[in-house]
Amino acid sequence: xxxxxSPQRKFVNAVMLSLSGLCTVxxxxxxxxxxxxxxxxxxxxLNLHFFTNLPKPSGETGGGMANAIVGSFKVLLVxxxxxxxxxxxxxxxxxxxxxxxxxxxxxxxxDLLNGVxxxxxxxxxxxxxxxPMKHYSALAGGVAxxxxxIPIAVRTTEEFLRAIPNSLREGSLALGASKARTVxxxxxxxxxxxxxxxxxxxxARVAGETAPLLFTALGNMFWSRGWMEPIATLPxxxxxxxxxxxxxxxxxxxxxxxxxxxxxxxxxxxxxxxIMRGPAASRR
Amino acid sequence: MATPRQQVVNEADPPxxxxxxxxxxxxxxxxxxxxxxxxxxxxxxxxxxxxxxITRNKITAFIGPSGCGKxxxxxxxxxxxxxxxxxxxxxxxxxxxENVLDMDVTNVRRRVGMVFQKSxxxxxxxxxxxxxxLRVNGVRxxxxxxxxxxxxxxxxxxxxxxxxxxxxxxxALSGGQQQRLCIARALAVxxxxxxxxxxxxxxxxxxxxxxxxxxxxxxxxTTIVIVTHNMQQAARLADYTGFFLMGKLxxxxxxxxxFQNPSVxxxxxxxxxxxx
Numbered sequence: 001x002x003x004x005x006s007p008q009r010k011f012v013n014a015v016m017l018s019l020s021g022l023c024t025v026x027x028x029x030x031x032x033x034x035x036x037x038x039x040x041x042x043x044x045x046l047n048l049h050f051f052t053n054l055p056k057p058s059g060e061t062g063g064g065m066a067n068a069i070v071g072s073f074k075v076l077l078v079x080x081x082x083x084x085x086x087x088x089x090x091x092x093x094x095x096x097x098x099x100x101x102x103x104x105x106x107x108x109x110x111d112l113l114n115g116v117x118x119x120x121x122x123x124x125x126x127x128x129x130x131x132p133m134k135h136y137s138a139l140a141g142g143v144a145x146x147x148x149x150i151p152i153a154v155r156t157t158e159e160f161l162r163a164i165p166n167s168l169r170e171g172s173l174a175l176g177a178s179k180a181r182t183v184x185x186x187x188x189x190x191x192x193x194x195x196x197x198x199x200x201x202x203x204a205r206v207a208g209e210t211a212p213l214l215f216t217a218l219g220n221m222f223w224s225r226g227w228m229e230p231i232a233t234l235p236x237x238x239x240x241x242x243x244x245x246x247x248x249x250x251x252x253x254x255x256x257x258x259x260x261x262x263x264x265x266x267x268x269x270x271x272x273x274x275i276m277r278g279p280a281a282s283r284r
Numbered sequence: 285m286a287t288p289r290q291q292v293v294n295e296a297d298p299p300x301x302x303x304x305x306x307x308x309x310x311x312x313x314x315x316x317x318x319x320x321x322x323x324x325x326x327x328x329x330x331x332x333x334x335x336x337x338i339t340r341n342k343i344t345a346f347i348g349p350s351g352c353g354k355x356x357x358x359x360x361x362x363x364x365x366x367x368x369x370x371x372x373x374x375x376x377x378x379x380x381x382e383n384v385l386d387m388d389v390t391n392v393r394r395r396v397g398m399v400f401q402k403s404x405x406x407x408x409x410x411x412x413x414x415x416x417x418l419r420v421n422g423v424r425x426x427x428x429x430x431x432x433x434x435x436x437x438x439x440x441x442x443x444x445x446x447x448x449x450x451x452x453x454x455x456a457l458s459g460g461q462q463q464r465l466c467i468a469r470a471l472a473v474x475x476x477x478x479x480x481x482x483x484x485x486x487x488x489x490x491x492x493x494x495x496x497x498x499x500x501x502x503x504x505x506t507t508i509v510i511v512t513h514n515m516q517q518a519a520r521l522a523d524y525t526g527f528f529l530m531g532k533l534x535x536x537x538x539x540x541x542x543f544q545n546p547s548v549x550x551x552x553x554x555x556x557x558x559x560x
Contacts (some may be wrong), residue, residue, distance in 0.1 A: 018460075167404035171466070173418035174362060175473060176394030185416070190407045 042254030061248045068232040078142020088151020095161035114151035122212030138231040141217030145206045156198030160191040200271035204264045210235035235258045315340040315507040321375035330356045332532045343508040345522035352528040354432035354511045362396040395476030401482040405454035416471040417553035441498040460491025480510040527551045
């Protein structure tokens with residue numbers, strides 16, 4: 001028996017196809033729209049001064065965000081030093097040592113931590129770092145972002161270590177290597193490109209966080225010396241400039257947004273390239 | 285701080301590259317003496333009352349259909365099965381009279397080496413693959429390591445093929461070369477027993493032949509136990525052959541007898557290809 005395809009079914013099919021196609025175009029378009037929009041509005045302020053000068057006092061035009069760019073990197077460095085070792089080692093435990101039940105519980109807790117709103121993490125960093133030290137600091141901002149990096153670091157570490165075939169572990173153990181030696185001399189090096197790209201994606205994710213920095217790193221119109229002073233960062237600078245009344249500051253905020261986004265995209269693309277070219281991809 | 289001391293030990297004891305006392309020489313012909321060995325995966329009993337003497341400096345082969353327990357038995361002898369959760373072992377495996385099951389596990393695996401079915405070179409250079417076992421066991425002296433690497437690669441019949449590319453990644457080698465590299469890696473720590481779990485099952489006949497030849501060469505240095513699906517290989521290679529079925533060692537003895545005049549009907553059926 002031959003079933004005729006009714007015109008109605010053909011019509012529904014065509015509608016669904018064009019709808020999903022349209023949504024795909026929107027998804028792609030959004031990124032380029034944001035990039036273009038930021039560039040369009042910020043281009044006039046995007047010049048060498050933006051990268052080399054300090055902000056001008058209010059009322060004066062010009063100036064740049066050199067301190068915020070450096071500040072963002074400093075806060076991210078502290079965050080990495082705090083979040084990555086903890087997340088990495090916990091991920092090693094999860095992938096290599098823990099039993100099934102405990103791993104399930106641990107993974108669930110990590111996912112819950114990942115879901116904690118960033119503003120709440122900021123409050124925690126405020127309570128445990130800013131209050132006892134009695135001042136805002138790069139350290140406090142780094143602690144807040146570091147806590148945010150932990151869950152992703154745990155899960156990417158676990159995922160990339162689990163992808164390493166068991167035969168490598170057995171090969172090492174069979175030579176009389178201890179479990180720890182096996183993990184750190186064979187398994188981790190085998191997964192290194194994945195681990196590095198995971199770290200970069202993690203960095204890219206927290207680089208744009210604003211809320212946890214508002215009352216930890218605070219902000220600064222000048223260079224901040226060392227790690228214990230309030231420090232300017234790109235996201236907080238964007239926030240402060242965007243709500244300021246001056247049109248000139250709005251321009252600068254657009255430019256800062258463009259720089260931040262370009263930075264995050266560059267990190268993302270580099271990480272993806274590391275994954276694709278790494279030994280993990282070429283291994284049988 | 286440990287490095288200089290290690291070097292002194294090495295210089296004082298040139299014949300062995302390993303920084304520990306060699307075990308007392310046992311001249312009896314039995315290297316491994318397995319007694320009443322039972323092995324369980326959870327509630328499933330994979331090995332039933334295995335008892336066997338493995339002769340020093342000979343090649344012992346285990347044959348049998350898939351799932352008969354021959355690989356499990358092999359992996360019990362260097363306690364590799366302990367990496368599988370929820371397993372249990374009963375009985376004794378005496379290595380020169382010392383129970384493997386009571387020894388320090390890293391020491392067991394240093395003394396009882398293993399080569400796996402699928403070659404598993406580390407994602408390191410050829411040199412570092414062979415040197416790994418030495419470094420893990422505390423050998424720091426670079427010239428000692430280099431010498432042992434060359435010696436092991438020679439014994440594994442790989443030296444002439446790789447001597448100019450020791451710093452290339454091991455993954456650049458062919459399948460047969462990779463398996464010989466894994467044998468070299470195992471030989472580097474001078475194991476007293478070398479266990480091989482179907483080492484040629486993924487290789488072509490030419491690569492297989494090279495490995496068989498080298499095993500024949502190195503049996504003067506170590507005691508070899510090999511699991512194989514290939515009965516011709518067992519017949520060619522082994523001095524003694526054991527036949528496993530359903531977790532039991534059905535018959536064990538001189539290879540010629542097992543293949544030409546087995547005393548048990550199941551063995552005869554298997555070696556003549558009537559089942560399995």
